Amino acid sequence: MPSFAIKTFGCRLNRAESAGFQAALASAGWTEVPFGEPAEVCILHTCAVTANAEKECLRAIRLARAKQPGTFLVVTGCAVEAGAVERLLRLGASLVVAHPDRDELPRLVLEKFPAVAVSEEPPPPPLPVRPPLKVQDGCSFFCSYCIVPHTRGAPVSRPLAECLDEAARLVAAGHRELVVTGCNLACYADGGCRLSGLLAELHKLPGLGRLRIGSLEPGINEVEIARSMPGSPKLCRFLHLPIQSGATEVLKRMGRRYTADELRRRLDEICAAVPRIGLGADLITGFPGETDEDFAQTRRLVEDYPFSNLHVFPYSERPGTPAAEFPGQLPVSERKRRAAELIELRKNKRAAFAASWVGREVEVLVERNRNRVSTGWTGEYLPVKISGVLPVGALVTVRVDRADGETLLVNEK
Ligand code: SF4
Known part of the structure; x- marks a missing residue:
């Protein structure tokens, strides 16, 4: 074979x-x-x-x-x-x-390889416990630093019926959580069905345990989706927003479609709708022309909101994008220094978020067990270790005994 x-x-x-x-x-x-x-x-x-x-x-x-x-x-x-x-x-x-x-x-x-014989009984396709469900591809936002619109082209959404069919197949194959994925997911549209409509339809799938939303462009429908979470028990209370910067001037040069004030208003609404939400963000440090004050504003934004998962990238020029030609390119060492500062902050914020769950119940999707310890993730995207062997793929509700850094620890009773 x-x-x-x-x-x-x-x-x-x-x-x-x-x-x-x-x-x-x-x-x-x-x-x-x-x-x-x-x-x-x-x-x-x-x-x-x-x-x-x-x-x-x-x-x-x-x-x-x-x-x-x-x-x-x-x-x-x-x-x-x-x-x-x-x-x-x-x-x-x-x-x-x-x-x-x-x-x-x-x-x-x-x-x-035309001569290769096709097996009569093909093995089941290898898929992760939380398989991605691709519903959209491409982007036409053309942020000034981003190469994606050049590499993936214009946005195309998969028809709703096709998404539901694939989701039903994955659930029938035993997967409990699906991760709704796209290049610019916020722009999903099939006729009149937008992302929230797609999520509502997926939510109805019998047998589906959890639905997680991939990275979501801010300024479009993240507030609407957060507001739907309390009434959608299968929807993970987690949003990952590629906010990139907390300074309006930088956001403008990046070609982003929101200001820092708008971002704060939307984050306030999200946190009010889902008080213990897991909040993730992508951030770029050292974008051309980013001043010390701009960076301080980004840092303040991160400090002011309960971000528990930060992906921090020092700015990197992509040939062919407008930002690569912008004046005010910062030394790579400074871009990295600023990134390191936010990464340090991330560690503390993530550990504080984990600690805030001690004594509370969390729902865990078990992904592995080894040496009589089962590991998995909460809906809010925190890793959990549970002493004892639980079946892979099981969704269990447990009370958190302790936190070790970002990891929640549970002694099975
Ligand atoms: S950063 Fe995101 S929204 Fe902007 S062009 Fe790239 S893929 Fe599109």
Whole structure:
């Protein structure tokens, strides 16, 4: 039986697409092996959201080719759009699959191996406990620093019926939590059905335990969605907002569609609607022209709200984006210094959020058990360790005994 291996870089959307490749190849009778082990086909699903991410992907292509000279090396993802195809072929790719053909990747691979017999009883497709449900792709916001509209193109939403069908299949396969995923999820639209309508329909699925929303562009429908949480018990009380900065001048230059004041008003409304919400954010430090005062405003915003999950990125120029040509580029060391400051803050805020759950009940989706300890995540996106063996995939309600940093600890009674 032929084998394949996949390495996925970057966002949840890439992971959702890779899950589709895995399922298609597995159902054609192929066996997945861990990346790095010998395989007929190696797939690298790349990311180019930052210069570092792209560099890492290019290094992985070189390494994969050097370690397995005979493998059929497939490269897809945003690095394909950001870099020239010729360059990727020179680095060792056997096949480069650009964005418009990404869904066709399994078929393109299978066409290269026509003599391979299809297994009569294909193994079940490998999927994580919390599989992503891709409902949208692309973005046309063209934030001044972002390469995504160039790599993924204009927004396209999957029809509601198709999303519901796939969700029903995943639930029937035993998955309790689905992560609704998109490139610019807030813009989901199928006719008159917007994101909140899609979530309401998914919420009705029998057998579904939890529904989690992926990263949500602020300024569109995050308040409406937070307000729906108290009446939607399956909807995780967690929102991840790529707010990027807390300074209006920086947001303006980034081409973001909200001011710092608007952001604060919306965060106030979210926190009022769901008092113990898990709040995540993406932040960029050292954007061109970001002054000490701008950065201080971002820091204050982070301090003022109960963020429990921060993804902090030092600004990284992407060739071809307007921001790469902006005056006032900051030294990389300063961008990193500011990022480190926020990362330090993140540690404290996350630990404080975890500590605030001690003595309270949380709902946990069990994802693993090892050495008689079961681990999983709460709806608010905190990791939990429960002493005792609970079945993987179970949704359990437990009382938190202690917190160790960001991790909630439960002694099973
Ligand atoms: S909304 Fe997000 S994906 Fe779209 S251009 Fe802005 S940062 Fe990029």
